[in-house]
Ligand SMILES: Nc1ccn([C@@H]2O[C@H](COP(=O)(O)O)[C@@H](O)[C@H]2O)c(=O)n1
């Protein structure tokens with residue numbers, strides 16, 4: 001079974017940029033109630049989607065004080081636990097980050113490691129790709145960063 005996830009966050013000054021649980025040097029971070037890890041959020045929704053479970057806002061309500069600045073790897077851990085509780089195992093996840101900057105590919109191994117640990121997957125089962133938006137639209141104007149993801153369970 002497969003699931004699909006998507007998320008987008010606005011860039012803001014004065015916050016660290018956290019992607020896949022890894023702090024990446026950049027002029028801006030992402031705005032959000034949590035750590036705004038857009039990559040983890042998209043992957044979590046993909047994992048939850050495999051079983052038709054409600055999305056991350058159900059398990060980690062926006063604005064809940066308990067979620068303030070929460071590390072989104074915890075959201076991945078919860079999503080993976082829900083899958084296991086129903087007797088399934090994750091096969092792989094695959095994600096694409098969409099941003100003009102920074103270059104994220106140099107951080108791919110570190111992100112694969114962190115996401116894999118949180119999901120209980122080997123790093124090579126965590127696909128991470130990136131593309132610019134060719135300077136088109138809000139992402140092209142560097143206003144934010146988006147991520148899309150799929151997940152497979154058996
Ligand atoms: N934020 C990004 C965007 C892209 N990359 C890498 O650059 C390659 C070329 O991107 P195009 O959008 O110009 O096709 C892309 O395949 C990625 O390898 C990146 O690391 N970070």
Ligand SMILES: C[C@@]1(CO)OP(=O)(O)OP(=O)(O)OC[C@H]1O
Pocket residue numbers: 007008031032033034035036041056057058060061062063064067075
């Ligand atoms: C995990 C949460 C918790 O506030 O994170 P946010 O930073 O608000 O990010 P968003 O992707 O807008 O919504 C998901 C929320 O449930």
